[in-house]
Amino acid sequence: MPRPIYAEIDLLALRRNLAVMREKAAGRAVWAVVKANAYGHGLENAVTAFAEADGLATIDLSDAMLARRCGWQKRLLLLEGFFDASDIEPLTSLKVETIIHSPWQIELLRQAQPEDVRCHIKVNSGMNRLGFLPVEVNTVYDQLTSIPGVRVMDVVTHFANAEPTYQADKPASVERQLSRMGRLAHGATAACMANSAATLFHPEVGGDAVRAGVALYGVSPDSHISSEELGIVPAMTLTAEIIAIQEIAAGEAVGYGSRWIAKRPSRIGVVACGYADGYPRSMPDGAPVWVEGQIAPLAGAVSMDMLEIDITDIPAAKLGSRVELWGRHLPVNRVAAACGTIGYELICALARRVPIRLREQG
Numbered sequence: 001m002p003r004p005i006y007a008e009i010d011l012l013a014l015r016r017n018l019a020v021m022r023e024k025a026a027g028r029a030v031w032a033v034v035k036a037n038a039y040g041h042g043l044e045n046a047v048t049a050f051a052e053a054d055g056l057a058t059i060d061l062s063d064a065m066l067a068r069r070c071g072w073q074k075r076l077l078l079l080e081g082f083f084d085a086s087d088i089e090p091l092t093s094l095k096v097e098t099i100i101h102s103p104w105q106i107e108l109l110r111q112a113q114p115e116d117v118r119c120h121i122k123v124n125s126g127m128n129r130l131g132f133l134p135v136e137v138n139t140v141y142d143q144l145t146s147i148p149g150v151r152v153m154d155v156v157t158h159f160a161n162a163e164p165t166y167q168a169d170k171p172a173s174v175e176r177q178l179s180r181m182g183r184l185a186h187g188a189t190a191a192c193m194a195n196s197a198a199t200l201f202h203p204e205v206g207g208d209a210v211r212a213g214v215a216l217y218g219v220s221p222d223s224h225i226s227s228e229e230l231g232i233v234p235a236m237t238l239t240a241e242i243i244a245i246q247e248i249a250a251g252e253a254v255g256y257g258s259r260w261i262a263k264r265p266s267r268i269g270v271v272a273c274g275y276a277d278g279y280p281r282s283m284p285d286g287a288p289v290w291v292e293g294q295i296a297p298l299a300g301a302v303s304m305d306m307l308e309i310d311i312t313d314i315p316a317a318k319l320g321s322r323v324e325l326w327g328r329h330l331p332v333n334r335v336a337a338a339c340g341t342i343g344y345e346l347i348c349a350l351a352r353r354v355p356i357r358l359r360e361q362g
């Protein structure tokens, strides 16, 4: 029997979330962002579930190859562009479009004299990560279009604070970034600007395409707003089982470093999930774990292959009880918040050794 842990991926939820985001995109094309193994959900599953998307956007050329092998015939986009000259030929042969964010990429294109490469000019409107300044865009456009075989599709930018939780008066507020984009944001040029948060919370952003990631997986981009409020459904549920139970006396400790000490006689459930499965070792005592319809607190340091929960007050919890680490009953953002991170990080970090089970229930 395989170790009792698996991640259930709900294909119907993925499809429905895409439909929700398409509606929010209000006529703009939708790139489904599938980087990081489709945020941990499995690239092949995303290729199937996002058949209705206008294109898939990722970081790795190898993802684009896999998507093509899986039969994906629509558009593909590299969000960080290509990384060296050897990437340029595959862009043509696989029909993969690329972001251009730096002068060195333009130089490599000039040298490569490619047959057919479609480019998207990345604009730095305040994130200060990748891209050219708005005033440089005309020059970059001219440089790119002077290379035979190179086509410019649009301009793209990325928002630093599209989540409502972030204050509007940040140096890079959506408003400020849009104003820096100026006519690029709503002019003759095609523009792709919105991520999930901007698509959901900033209809004023506009453009003619969006890049939706986390919301397609049913996770709210803003930890303070629930998936239900947004009409999306978590597609990943990480499930394990209680494989042993310890009845311990007050004063006994649980796990490495004896971090959790029983204040009363306690029942401890040992769960077949550890940090080698992608459950953060930084999780503190008391972090929420779902079992038998209730929340049990994490008790003790997470081990590589196991973690322990206090089930003293949950008599229904028994050997073989299904334990949900995050997913349908327990929002991943809530679990992530317990250790000071965001749901994105947890779903992306799902370990390869965790088997994936597909479900179509929705």
Ligand SMILES: *Cc1c(COP(=O)(O)O)cnc(C)c1O
Pocket: 033, 035, 079, 158, 194, 195, 196, 197, 211, 212, 213, 214, 215, 221
């Ligand atoms: C990851 C990424 C996205 C998707 O962001 P979400 O918040 O997951 O919707 C969009 N654009 C770029 C450039 C990205 O890197």
